[in-house]
Amino acid sequence: MSAQSLRLHDLNDLSHRTASIPPEMDCCSSSQVRVSAGDVLPLLADAALTNRAWIEDFADDTMEIPQDLYEVLLAYRRFRQSAA
Numbered sequence: 001m002s003a004q005s006l007r008l009h010d011l012n013d014l015s016h017r018t019a020s021i022p023p024e025m026d027c028c029s030s031s032q033v034r035v036s037a038g039d040v041l042p043l044l045a046d047a048a049l050t051n052r053a054w055i056e057d058f059a060d061d062t063m064e065i066p067q068d069l070y071e072v073l074l075a076y077r078r079f080r081q082s083a084a
Contacts, residue, residue, distance in 0.1 A: 037069075 047055045065073075 044055070
């Protein structure tokens with residue numbers, strides 16, 4: 001299986017950057033691809049910080065994450081709420 005590429009286009013920059021996100025061979029279904037969190041999280045964080053419109057298109061989508069990551073996220077949310 002050949003590696004797929006995700007193209008990112010910055011409207012403020014005419015040169016286009018390409019980030020390669022290789023899918024694993026054991027895809028869940030034809031509409032799902034497994035990728036590492038290390039590949040996806042920086043892209044999502046950048047998109048959220050720069051208010052990319054497309055990020056809102058996925059706001060109601062569900063994601064499957066490992067139990068330990070879920071517990072860390074819950075603890076982090078509680079930490080942020082108590083710090084505010």
